[in-house]
Amino acid sequence: MKSRRLVFAGTPAFAATALQALLRDGQQVVAVYTQPDRPAGRGRQLQASAVKQLAEQAQLPVCQPLSLRDDEAQRQLAAWDADLMIVAAYGLILPPAVLALPRQGCINIHASLLPRWRGAAPIQRALLAGDSHTGISIMQMDAGLDTGAVLWTRRLAIAADDTSLSLHDKLAQLGGEALLEVLHAAHWQAQAQDDSAAVYAAKISKEEAGIDWSRSAEDIERAVRAYLPWPVASTPCLGETLKIHAAELLPGGSDAAPGTLIAVDRQGWTLACGRGLLRVTQVQRPGGRVIAAAELARARPELAPGLQLGL
Numbered sequence: 001m002k003s004r005r006l007v008f009a010g011t012p013a014f015a016a017t018a019l020q021a022l023l024r025d026g027q028q029v030v031a032v033y034t035q036p037d038r039p040a041g042r043g044r045q046l047q048a049s050a051v052k053q054l055a056e057q058a059q060l061p062v063c064q065p066l067s068l069r070d071d072e073a074q075r076q077l078a079a080w081d082a083d084l085m086i087v088a089a090y091g092l093i094l095p096p097a098v099l100a101l102p103r104q105g106c107i108n109i110h111a112s113l114l115p116r117w118r119g120a121a122p123i124q125r126a127l128l129a130g131d132s133h134t135g136i137s138i139m140q141m142d143a144g145l146d147t148g149a150v151l152w153t154r155r156l157a158i159a160a161d162d163t164s165l166s167l168h169d170k171l172a173q174l175g176g177e178a179l180l181e182v183l184h185a186a187h188w189q190a191q192a193q194d195d196s197a198a199v200y201a202a203k204i205s206k207e208e209a210g211i212d213w214s215r216s217a218e219d220i221e222r223a224v225r226a227y228l229p230w231p232v233a234s235t236p237c238l239g240e241t242l243k244i245h246a247a248e249l250l251p252g253g254s255d256a257a258p259g260t261l262i263a264v265d266r267q268g269w270t271l272a273c274g275r276g277l278l279r280v281t282q283v284q285r286p287g288g289r290v291i292a293a294a295e296l297a298r299a300r301p302e303l304a305p306g307l308q309l310g311l
């Protein structure tokens with residue numbers, strides 16, 4: 001059904017992928033809502049969101065209210081006379097008055113299989129938990145946090161080497177596909193969520209990316225993948241904070257204290273963990289570039305067996 005008048009609300013690249021899918025499909029997007037421009041980069045220059053940049057290229061009207069709670073913002077939204085509002089990682093709360101404005105309400109593209117991982121960081125939390133699958137849920141929005149009835153789902157296996165970045169890109173593409181399937185469906189089957197099965201995906205903080213070497217190698221390897229590209233797993237090392245960009249599980253174990261370097265070779269650093277062994281393969285010093293762990297070991301002879309990271 002391409003005759004619907006659609007308002008799209010989103011901000012980052014994940015949302016831009018969905019907007020691009022709508023435009024390629026010839027859907028009638030009458031307005032685009034996105035977060036106000038924010039300072040970014042070393043120069044802290046104002047930067048338009050990925051959604052705004054795409055909308056302007058497509059010559060679509062762009063609205064950037066600070067809030068949707070005030071009367072003026074709601075009058076402006078009502079003036080678009082929308083049949084449906086599509087929301088994807090917008091970043092602003094939609095109050096009940098806004099949810100009721102479009103004739104078919106508001107639907108959200110969420111990067112998990114609801115009710116698992118409601119909240120801000122479903123991709124990272126799925127990786128941290130070691131989930132074997134994730135997916136996309138297209139949800140009819142209500143006043144709760146990701147609590148609305150689910151209209152459509154698409155399932156996706158999580159690969160053993162997926163990072164938050166790679167999984168984000170896969171889910172963004174899947175989200176655009178699922179959205180079009182919903183819009184082309186003859187009717188929607190709304191399935192209420194089982195609140196008793198809900199799991200909350202709390203926002204990621206920079207502090208939690210510090211590696212706790214007393215945890216299992218499996219947990220730490222998941223964390224390395226989950227915190228890439230931000231905030232990146234890190235550990236104290238030789239008086240500075242070292243970021244760990246890539247690591248892999250190794251067979252076996254060690255009686256050495258967690259965080260102890262067991263071996264250093266061309267493939268990387270073998271470290272003892274609370275349980276199991278981990279090989280660190282890519283690292284980054286403060287202000288430096290991402291390099292092979294072996295390269296840093298050649299430059300820093302102190303990185304030798306017996307050194308303990310995390311102190």
